[in-house]
Amino acid sequence: MIDPFVPREIRRLVREFGSPLLIIDCERIRQQYRSLQRALPGVDLHYALKPLPHPAVVQTVLAEGGFLDLATTGEVELVAKLGADPKLCIHTHPIKRDIDIRSALARGVKVFVADNPDELRKFVPYVDEAEVLLRVSFRSPGAVCDLSRKFGCDPENLLALAREAHQLGITVRGLSFHVGSQAADPSKHVEAIDACARLLAVARREKLGPCDTLDIGGGFPIDYSQRAPIIHKFCAPIRAALAKLPKRVRVIAEPGRYIAGPAAIGVASVMGRAEREGLWWYYLDDGLYGSYSGQLFDHARYPIETLKRGKRHPSVLAGPTCDSIDVISENILLPELEPGDLIVGRAMGAYTWASASEFNFFPKATVVSVNSNRNDRGSVLTIER
DSSP states (O other): OOOTTSHHHHHHHHHHHOSSEEEEEHHHHHHHHHHHHHHSTTOEEEEESTTOOOHHHHHHHHHTTOEEEEOSHHHHHHHHHTTOOGGGEEEOOSSOOHHHHHHHHHTTOOEEEEOSHHHHHTTGGGTTTOEEEEEBOOOOTTSSBOGGGTSOBOGGGHHHHHHHHHHTTOEEEEEEOOOOBSOSSTHHHHHHHHHHHHHHHHHHHTTOSOOOEEEOOOOOOOOSSSOOOOHHHHTHHHHHHHTTSOTTOEEEEOOSHHHHGGGEEEEEEEEEEEEETTEEEEEESOOTTTGGGHHHHSOOOOOEEESOOSOOEEEEEEOSSSOTTOEEEEEEEEOOOOTTOEEEESSOOSSSGGGOOOGGGOOOOEEEEEOOSTTOSSOOOEEEO
16 A cells, blocks of 8 residues: 655656645545444444545445445446446435436346335336435535535425335335535434434335435535534544434435545646735646636635745745636735646545536546555555536
């Protein structure tokens, strides 16, 4: 094993593959997976591909005995090409096209999510093949991204939705919820688990379906510019709430950011510089339209550093495009940099390369995965642009 996040290895990888780079450390993927597994014993962890849909991450999770959370036909096709067992996969996008359902079923994925009557009716042609988890909304204004604003039915409407599914002949496997990304505290998870436990019990008494699965979503926080709670402590109230569920209920979760976020860094090079109003502006070969897109779409602020030492001065970091919005940091302390010097963004595995564009025809970062074989003494590299 090597540590690809130390300066010596970062420089070596840039010499070999150029910049910008996104360096994924598969050993850190393993560490994050195991950490969450210890914090949520007995919960099946379905890695949500959305934040970092890279083959090395998927394969590492599967090798750990994990499961997968898919939301699009593209993600279904990716894991199929990697040979993933479809029994390990669920399809969790609450709103789908008929072709999305058919494509997933054709690949062997059987469990889907729905949150409204119109969506349920899409499954009528497939009642002999598909099962659904009904998604419940629990608004979470404290989360960085409140996903229940966009998806999920109100708890008071859930039983009516389950009854409609039963009348349509659709198997209700259970319930799901997602309290939002980067949850501020576990209280919403606990509230949602308790409410869903009551709803599952009623639905089971009414014989509306097996009702033996609860998907508690993701939202588990990680460190960015601010420290997040230790995951075992964060999950303690969640463990206590889950302990009250009947033993027959299978509990699953959908971690994405928690698995991928800390496991990758972004590396960019200074393309040029200019002194403006007493500040040095440094223009990088990656920016807001590239790997730093998460600052716009994901509201994240990544810890940023340079590998160069020296007296630090207030500076500006800008991306490469011709758009004036493409500024990464307006006031960051840096030594005086030269073209070719490297800037490293930490915790850049989630919603960075995945949401990057090639605006202005600046290419996305090259992805390099390291330590993909846990038995290797060196690095095992895969490259994707």
